[in-house]
Amino acid sequence: MTSGESSIMRTFLPTSIVGSLPKPSWLAEPETLWSPWKLEGDALVEGKQDALRIAAHEQRRRGIDIVSDGEQTRQHFVTTFIEHLTGVDFEQRETVRIRNRYDASVPTVVGTVSRDEPVFVDHAAFLRQQTDQPIKWALPGPMTMIDTLYDRHYKSREKLAWEFATILNQEARELEAAGVDIIQFDEPAFNVFHDEVQDWGVATLERAAEGLRAETAVHICYGYGIKANTDWKATLGPQWRQYERSFPLLQRSTIDIVSLECHHSHVPMDLIELVRGKKVMLGAIDVASETIETPEEIADTLRRALQFVDADKLVPSTNCGMAPLSRSVALGKLSALRAGTDIIREELTAAKP
């Protein structure tokens, strides 16, 4: 197997997805977040592996170059990781406000948090066997993790974030050893808690990514296409300038790739300039719409982005995860992403002297 970096570099404008894909209906209820598993025991283990196999196959078949797990082995991008840690009691629940946006009943931090065994490493090793393409694995970022918990032990958001950063780094190093080429941290909370991002958010993220040879990415978005998020987006005004606060910090950080939401959002395209020098995973697929983008629409988004990011640093991608969509729509969007990217690949190749 070739190293990820070299095979990623060989592909011009490598396509990728942010995270989740719909799960097969025999594994979990479709179009539902936090959907309970329909299988148990050994059947569930096998079912998750079969779903991973399908997710990898569909991404390859539809021309996605950097293959992700589609979150087929987890119920939720934050909770499933936390469930595997000690120090968090899932029976003791408190209602907290998530990202200042909606109330949710969340587990309680009752003692020192630690990771006693790997969480996703076996799943990543399984995905590694399914493809020779570069693979990407997503973990929640420290700030987004603390934002979905009630903390009775540390009584400090920052202290708990540093603890989680250490734990995430342990997991990330083992994912890397299992053959993961890109490790992504999901930090939608970076679009909300701007002062904390500056004070310790980026520092804890760098701690989570410390010492990795794998490429590292941070995904910052405006959330899944669920009602609480679309209601919040409606309050953000005609221009969404949240990235203006985090991007200059990330531009100076050790993180290699910045994943952002772009297509159909009110994010001014020129904000991408603020991370000049980093690779940009550009959201060219709207995950809050059932309408499959046309290749030309995607090409148009990529073309406009290329004013602010060098072509050798652009990774065409989705805005966010696609778990809430129907399977046919999500897979259709993968094909469209590749077709739109191919238009730009041809244009750039034709323009070369």
Ligand SMILES: [Zn+2]
């Ligand atoms: Zn997202």
